[in-house]
Amino acid sequence: GAVVSQHPSWVICKSGTSVKIECRSLDFQATTMFWYRQFPKQSLMLMATSNEGSKATYEQGVEKDKFLINHASLTLSTLTVTSAHPEDSSFYICSAGLSRDLPDTQYFGPGTRLTVL
Amino acid sequence: AQSVAQPEDQVNVAEGNPLTVKCTYSVSGNPYLFWYVQYPNRGLQFLLKYITGDNLVKGSYGFEAEFNKSQTSFHLKKPSALVSDSALYFCAVPKDTGFQKLVFGTGTRLLVSP
Numbered sequence: 001g002a003v004v005s006q007h008p009s010w011v012i013c014k015s016g017t018s019v020k021i022e023c024r025s026l027d028f029q030a031t032t033m034f035w036y037r038q039f040p041k042q043s044l045m046l047m048a049t050s051n052e053g054s055k056a057t058y059e060q061g062v063e064k065d066k067f068l069i070n071h072a073s074l075t076l077s078t079l080t081v082t083s084a085h086p087e088d089s090s091f092y093i094c095s096a097g098l099s100r101d102l103p104d105t106q107y108f109g110p111g112t113r114l115t116v117l
Numbered sequence: 118a119q120s121v122a123q124p125e126d127q128v129n130v131a132e133g134n135p136l137t138v139k140c141t142y143s144v145s146g147n148p149y150l151f152w153y154v155q156y157p158n159r160g161l162q163f164l165l166k167y168i169t170g171d172n173l174v175k176g177s178y179g180f181e182a183e184f185n186k187s188q189t190s191f192h193l194k195k196p197s198a199l200v201s202d203s204a205l206y207f208c209a210v211p212k213d214t215g216f217q218k219l220v221f222g223t224g225t226r227l228l229v230s231p
Contacts, residue, residue, distance in 0.1 A: 004160070006160075032217060034217070034218065034219075041126075041224075042223065042224070043207065043221045043222060043223045043224055044161075044207070044219075044221045046212070046218055046219065046220070049218065093160065093161070095161075095219075097217045105151065105163045105166060106151075106161075106163070106217065106219060107163070108153075108160040108161040108162070109160050110158070110159055110160040111160055
């Protein structure tokens with residue numbers, strides 16, 4: 001099946017620094033990728049949709065200047081958490097679908113755990 | 118708005134017994150429903166989906182789900198649980214007609230005891 005990877009798997013940073021998380025589709029091209037955030041014992045919350053070659057679209061309540069998304073190629077999307085603060089600590093997950101318009105399955109990366117000190 | 122609800126935070130079952138993880142949905146139009154499983158330190162894995170057709174959907178790892186329109190439910194089932202089935206299970210529904218954005222339930226932790 002389709003494989004999505006994320007790097008790093010975990011990161012610890014100081015408050016005020018920026019952190020970049022990479023999401024790669026390893027064996028397929030993904031024109032669209034999605035970024036989710038998962039809080040402990042809570043569901044996944046969709047943050048934004050990453051579109052190759054265009055600006056990302058953010059869900060209501062998500063700060064686009066805080067969470068910068070770049071979809072540089074058909075296999076790579078990056079999420080940069082800028083000026084991170086402890087409340088940004090979370091588990092960030094990306095996903096990609098194989099088909100743009102069909103009720104499709106999503107293939108998820110293993111997630112990145114961010115801890116901001 | 119499209120939504121799903123998982124009424125149980127946790128389900129406990131003994132190995133070898135049947136298991137059910139509940140999910141109810143609220144959608145406009147035709148429902149498209151998904152189940153995913155999340156193992157510790159691993160990404161969500163697709164189990165099965167309902168698009169149309171038979172109400173009983175068979176998926177990965179011996180799981181199946183029953184679509185019930187009158188009860189607006191899509192419960193996940195397995196006839197005989199394994200300890201290795203212990204994980205976090207999410208049902209999901211597309212957020213809108215674009216299908217790919219998913220709205221997840223709050224998740225149900227399944228604990229299978231030996």
